[in-house]
Amino acid sequence: MARVVRVAHLALVHEDMDVALRFWRDGLGIAVARVADVPQEGVRVAFLPVGDDEIEIVVPQRLDTGVARFLAKRGPGMHHVCLEVDDLDAMLARLRGQGVELINETPRVSPDGRRYAFIHPRSAGGVLVELYEARADTTA
Amino acid sequence: MARVVRVAHLALVHEDMDVALRFWRDGLGIAVARVADVPQEGVRVAFLPVGDDEIEIVVPQRLDTGVARFLAKRGPGMHHVCLEVDDLDAMLARLRGQGVELINETPRVSPDGRRYAFIHPRSAGGVLVELYEARADTTA
Numbered sequence: 001m002a003r004v005v006r007v008a009h010l011a012l013v014h015e016d017m018d019v020a021l022r023f024w025r026d027g028l029g030i031a032v033a034r035v036a037d038v039p040q041e042g043v044r045v046a047f048l049p050v051g052d053d054e055i056e057i058v059v060p061q062r063l064d065t066g067v068a069r070f071l072a073k074r075g076p077g078m079h080h081v082c083l084e085v086d087d088l089d090a091m092l093a094r095l096r097g098q099g100v101e102l103i104n105e106t107p108r109v110s111p112d113g114r115r116y117a118f119i120h121p122r123s124a125g126g127v128l129v130e131l132y133e134a135r136a137d138t139t140a
Numbered sequence: 141m142a143r144v145v146r147v148a149h150l151a152l153v154h155e156d157m158d159v160a161l162r163f164w165r166d167g168l169g170i171a172v173a174r175v176a177d178v179p180q181e182g183v184r185v186a187f188l189p190v191g192d193d194e195i196e197i198v199v200p201q202r203l204d205t206g207v208a209r210f211l212a213k214r215g216p217g218m219h220h221v222c223l224e225v226d227d228l229d230a231m232l233a234r235l236r237g238q239g240v241e242l243i244n245e246t247p248r249v250s251p252d253g254r255r256y257a258f259i260h261p262r263s264a265g266g267v268l269v270e271l272y273e274a275r276a277d278t279t280a
Contacts, residue, residue, distance in 0.1 A: 001169060002169065003169055003170075004168050004169065004170050004190055005190075005191060006190060006191030006192065006193070007147065007150065007190055007191060007193045007195075010147065010150065010221060012265055012266075012267055014265045014266070019265070020265045022238075023240065023263060023264050023265055024265070026238065027234070027235050027238050027240050027263075028144050028223070028231070028235075029141060029142065029143050029144065029231075029234070030143075030144050050144055050145075050146060050147055050223065051145060051146030051147060051192060052146065052191060052192045052193075053146070053147045053192075053193065055147075057265075075266055076265050076266035076267075077261065077265065077266030077267050078218040078221070078266075078267055081150060081218070083168070083190065091168070091169075094167070094169070095167050095168075098162075098166065098167050100163065100167050121217065123163060123167075124163050125152055125154050125159070125160045125163055125164070125197075125216050125217070126152075126154070126215055126216035126217030126218075127152055127216075127217050127218055
């Protein structure tokens, strides 16, 4: 049976990367592994590994993105939690069978080759949940 | 230097435990380790371990609690993230020195002996952050 393996990352949204890093990096002392621009999604992302997880700070660079609208509506804060699953297709099939509303009915593929899908917060207790699958080359 | 060791748990707030468990337990298939009433805080909490972390579903049982007010204002969703630190006093001193607003100026102690303190979301990019310290008997 498909199962959740771990919490992969916790994504936070903020309007200003420097201000966000002042707390997460300088205050808490969590090292930034890298900062990347993702033009196709209109965001800049900082990755801060913590133990087995990662905190991701997402800063919209354009107004016409979902994350920019989220920020405008709710202000800075937690955006989504990403759970790693061992079998994404089987997990999505089970959720669909239980009437869970999926944002991505079929998995999408990230530039680095990971398959992922988002679940609608309406079906997930108000939480935006991303599921993603470990790459075959890391689980073989 | 005091440092963050791991993400200890992610707390979600919901108005109905059965509805919340229908997604997190039955949908995602994450086993519930235990459910506990915490009368002194006016909440019922379900603990769902995932890898090295834990998802906690918090359901207010009284209206006169901070978490009940949070739920009334923002609806169900993510409530706070808890980070484990190796030296809570040193971490709080550093944060205080950087002008970070703490909800608990001095650590509180949970019924099971853990020392913890909350940071105000105003100073933490809109995220309610709990810091807690591993118990001495688990780090010695």
